[in-house]
Amino acid sequence: MAFLPIPEPFDLDLTTARFRVFGVDRATVWRDGVLHRAADGREVRIAARPGGVDVEPLDDLTGPLVRRLLGLDFDLDAFYARVDPDPTLAPLVLRFTGFRPALVPDAFEALVTSITAQQVSLFSATAVRNRLIERFGEPVGAAWAFPARERLAAASEDELVELGFSGRKAEYVVGLARSDLDLDEFEALADEEVKARLVAQRGLGEWTADWFLARYLGRPHAWPAGDLALRKVVAALYGDTDVRAAGSRFHPFENLTAHYLLATLLIP
DNA sequence: TACCAGGTAAAAA
């Protein structure tokens, strides 16, 4: 069991809340204080320990995975310093101190997950996505490896419809898997170029592209202005403001701000 | 039973 130090503040419970509150995520399983995740056929287990986390196994492959899962590359200190004067955000920072937004480890998984979440509640999306994972993924310990792109490229739309996908979403997922979109090239592209390429793909709209920037690429300025839940929180806390324009108010920490605002809905 | 839920594309106006 290897120890991975994490600078304070860090709160594993807050960071992993999203893997529990809408039902168990079969690809990222939180059970009895341990986070389970498949990594290239092996199971990685992460548990809280003062000053950091215990990780088993910890190596060149799982280290970067853990960094993403625990949002370790966000600059929390700078964010907290920046929002300190904001009378609305300051209480949220106190309430959620140590919350680091978890990044989705895999680009294809991020996009398919977003497609399942389009328009429906996240409870519904989680249920349908879990059936996809158990139908086309592989069990690895307590978690499942998310279905490989090649596996879904070989699937039929009807097979996804049987799992509860709409005909439209089945078409989106299979079409994405079979597309020539190179998901590895996005890391090097600017935000707007990433959005342009994603939106050009059928089934991926601006909302999906924004969340890809926020939760896969971890871009600081990502701001999913079209997100229904974010709109609700912004309206409740800031009044009838233009949500897209509201994002600039939080520059350069739009992504972290969005996550802290949404945390008010996720975490009691 | 209805209605809503962290959208998208295509039809209709």
Next chain:
DNA sequence: TTTTTACATGGT
């Protein structure tokens, strides 16, 4: 060009 509609499931 802008507005309306279909979509399938899960929770309340």
